[in-house]
Amino acid sequence: MEAFTQHIGTAAPLRRSNVDTDQIIPAVYLKRVTRTGFEDGLFAAWRNDPEFVLNQPEYGGVSVLVAGPDFGTGSSREHAVWALLDYGFRVVVSSRFGDIFRGNSGKAGLLAALVEQDVVERLWTTIEADPGTKVTVDLEHKTISAGDVSAPFEIDDYTRYRLLNGLDDVGITLSHEADIAAYEATRPAFKPATLPAKA
Amino acid sequence: MGRTLSEKVWDAHVVRHADGEPDLLYIDLHLVHEVTSPQAFDGLRLGGRQVRRPDLTIATEDHNVPTYDVDKPIADPVSRTQVDTLRKNAEEFGIRIHTLGDPDQGVVHVIGPQLGLTQPGMTVVCGDSHTSTHGAFGAIAFGIGTSEVEHVLATQTLMQARPKTMAVTVDGVLPDGVSAKDLVLALIAQVGTGGGQGYIVEYRGEAIRALSMEARMTICNMSIEWGAKAGMIAPDETTFSYLQDKPHAPQGVDWEAAVEYWKSLATDADATFDREVVLRAEDITPFVTWGTNPGQGIPLSESVPSPDAFANENDKRAAERALEYMGLTAGTPMREIHVDTVFLGSCTNGRIEDLRAAAGVLAGRKVAEGTRMLVVPGSGRVRLQAEAEGLDAIFKDAGAEWRGAGCSMCLGMNPDQLAPGERSASTSNRNFEGRQGKGGRTHLVSPLVAAATAVTGTLAAPADLPPVDVAVPENV
Numbered sequence: 001m002e003a004f005t006q007h008i009g010t011a012a013p014l015r016r017s018n019v020d021t022d023q024i025i026p027a028v029y030l031k032r033v034t035r036t037g038f039e040d041g042l043f044a045a046w047r048n049d050p051e052f053v054l055n056q057p058e059y060g061g062v063s064v065l066v067a068g069p070d071f072g073t074g075s076s077r078e079h080a081v082w083a084l085l086d087y088g089f090r091v092v093v094s095s096r097f098g099d100i101f102r103g104n105s106g107k108a109g110l111l112a113a114l115v116e117q118d119v120v121e122r123l124w125t126t127i128e129a130d131p132g133t134k135v136t137v138d139l140e141h142k143t144i145s146a147g148d149v150s151a152p153f154e155i156d157d158y159t160r161y162r163l164l165n166g167l168d169d170v171g172i173t174l175s176h177e178a179d180i181a182a183y184e185a186t187r188p189a190f191k192p193a194t195l196p197a198k199a
Numbered sequence: 200m201g202r203t204l205s206e207k208v209w210d211a212h213v214v215r216h217a218d219g220e221p222d223l224l225y226i227d228l229h230l231v232h233e234v235t236s237p238q239a240f241d242g243l244r245l246g247g248r249q250v251r252r253p254d255l256t257i258a259t260e261d262h263n264v265p266t267y268d269v270d271k272p273i274a275d276p277v278s279r280t281q282v283d284t285l286r287k288n289a290e291e292f293g294i295r296i297h298t299l300g301d302p303d304q305g306v307v308h309v310i311g312p313q314l315g316l317t318q319p320g321m322t323v324v325c326g327d328s329h330t331s332t333h334g335a336f337g338a339i340a341f342g343i344g345t346s347e348v349e350h351v352l353a354t355q356t357l358m359q360a361r362p363k364t365m366a367v368t369v370d371g372v373l374p375d376g377v378s379a380k381d382l383v384l385a386l387i388a389q390v391g392t393g394g395g396q397g398y399i400v401e402y403r404g405e406a407i408r409a410l411s412m413e414a415r416m417t418i419c420n421m422s423i424e425w426g427a428k429a430g431m432i433a434p435d436e437t438t439f440s441y442l443q444d445k446p447h448a449p450q451g452v453d454w455e456a457a458v459e460y461w462k463s464l465a466t467d468a469d470a471t472f473d474r475e476v477v478l479r480a481e482d483i484t485p486f487v488t489w490g491t492n493p494g495q496g497i498p499l500s501e502s503v504p505s506p507d508a509f510a511n512e513n514d515k516r517a518a519e520r521a522l523e524y525m526g527l528t529a530g531t532p533m534r535e536i537h538v539d540t541v542f543l544g545s546c547t548n549g550r551i552e553d554l555r556a557a558a559g560v561l562a563g564r565k566v567a568e569g570t571r572m573l574v575v576p577g578s579g580r581v582r583l584q585a586e587a588e589g590l591d592a593i594f595k596d597a598g599a600e601w602r603g604a605g606c607s608m609c610l611g612m613n614p615d616q617l618a619p620g621e622r623s624a625s626t627s628n629r630n631f632e633g634r635q636g637k638g639g640r641t642h643l644v645s646p647l648v649a650a651a652t653a654v655t656g657t658l659a660a661p662a663d664l665p666p667v668d669v670a671v672p673e674n675v
Binding site: 015016017018020022023026027028030031032033034035045068069070073074075076077078079081096098099100103104107108156157158169170172173174176177179180183184187188189190191192193194195197198199 | 214215219220221223225227228234235237238241242246248251253254255256257262263275277278280281284295302303314315316318321326327328341342343344345346347349350353354355356358360392393396397423426428446447448449453454456457460491492513514516517520610611612629631632633634637638
């Protein structure tokens with residue numbers, strides 16, 4: 001995973017709450033077995049609407065999404081994160097994220113920055129007044145700034161550490177293999193196993 | 200100080216704890232399906248890694264498979280490739296798989312319990328958010344993304360920050376004709392879709408204790424719909440007697456040891472929760488959704504709410520959008536809403552008791568003209584059981600379609616979908632925009648409401664139907 005320290009880019013305001021992962025990418029786009037190319041499914045139902053924010057020319061080339069509360073609720077599909085990344089987003093800002101979405105973001109290298117709803121509202125106003133406003137997201141200092149707005153954001157320390165260093169979870173965990181083996185030796189005999197199959 | 204159920208189960212699975220880091224948790228059971236696993240297996244191959252514990256892993260195909268012509272090759276080539284990919288991965292990595300046509304093929308959250316692989320005190324994960332279903336047994340069970348699927352395949356562990364604890368206590372007795380689904384929909388309407396965020400929830404109280412295992416699964420299934428990390432119910436005699444004759448239940452001395460351990464998991468009397476919510480079962484009536492998230496629900500007896508009724512500006516805007524998408528007008532009685540399609544099935548309500556409840560309503564009655572009904576058993580075994588009990592005949596006589604097992608119309612990625620503008624009453628778990636097919640409109644309902652709605656063609660409860668003179672089989 002690529003390390004993430006600071007990102008500077010333009011932003012799109014998504015003035016909707018409860019944008020669930022079915023809205024971010026509908027299930028029909030989940031049939032692929034590859035890891036890339038999901039940008040065509042991003043917000044698929046809304047992309048046909050000429051009024052939709054990402055269809056406005058002034059929001060071309062954005063890399064920061066500022067969304068309403070409860071972004072990424074619902075399904076566990078990591079494809080939602082991949083679709084945002086494949087489209088070009090590096091940061092999503094919201095006042096509340098679905099838990100699994102936020103976890104998936106940290107794994108895949110998308111920064112999910114948690115801020116107060118008041119900060120979201122001020123960012124919306126700033127971006128809409130000038131869509132060319134550069135938004136700076138500093139993971140080192142956990143701050144987001146755009147125009148006159150400057151605010152802290154929250155992210156858990158461990159996800160921040162991993163993002164800053166571009167670390168791979170499986171590699172970290174396998175360095176604790178001895179702990180895993182020691183735990184396995186203590187598991188009770190009555191715990192079930194899938195093999196051999198019984199019917 | 201005492202510990203809660205979730206704290207006991209969590210503590211028993213910590214492989215490694217270090218300050219400032221998430222706990223490394225051991226995973227007892229990993230359920231795998233075709234949609235969220237292919238990229239995880241690719242990751243293993245790229246890293247030259249193996250599946251650490253194939254004997255704690257099981258796969259089935261459910262999300263994108265058709266529910267008819269299951270003996271024929273899958274018509275959609277993209278879906279077929281994904282299913283074939285799972286079969287090849289299972290073979291390459293030595294994982295048990297239940298494929299189309301096998302009695303233990305079906306919705307992944309139905310087959311874990313029916314095989315007896317889901318047991319109290321376990322940790323269960325799957326690349327699917329409705330993994331919370333398994334919490335009904337007193338397990339910590341939650342959905343994970345594909346990166347985490349790869350992590351569990353490679354290490355049989357997950358890094359997880361310890362959640363807070365919440366108690367949802369439901370006192371009293373549910374009225375007749377009110378089911379677990381009504382209860383959980385009423386709860387979500389009260390607490391909101393984000394109300395459980397950051398918590399493992401324990402459902403407790405007299406009304407929860409009185410529920411069957413399958414009804415408990417319905418409750419825990421919907422935990423994710425109000426944002427909870429997981430939902431749990433303490434194991435008790437109901438749990439033990441459900442498990443006793445299941446294929447993978449412990450035997451002999453192992454059974455004795457297991458039950459003794461399971462009994463020790465209940466929340467201690469002096470344990471405290473970070474948050475508590477209390478509901479009165481007597482207050483709950485048949486409940487349906489009117490909007491596009493599971494928190495937008497009201498009693499069936501009420502009318503479509505006005506956006507102006509919401510104080511919060513975001514809620515008001517969301518309600519306006521939802522009414523527009525749903526094609527509804529504020530003030531319309533819910534009972535006057537015409538429904539094109541009734542879907543009975545899913546990991547929420549696709550088990551044998553759900554089918555029995557609906558069959559009890561449909562016996563001697565017909566699906567209304569202009570309405571279709573799909574009945575989709577949660578697994579091959581549920582289908583066989585229903586046929587042994589004659590439920591399939593009741594559904595077919597009523598004019599409903601009797602299908603094979605799978606996720607079907609719950610999620611709009613297989614052939615069972617709503618057309619744009621089509622309206623459903625669905626026993627599934629999500630009424631999101633487009634969830635059941637692009638432009639489709641979903642009302643979440645219980646199996647009883649689904650069956651009554653099929654008969655009238657408008658949202659209805661069984662009590663709304665004129666009586667029929669028919670001998671109903673004993674078990675429905």
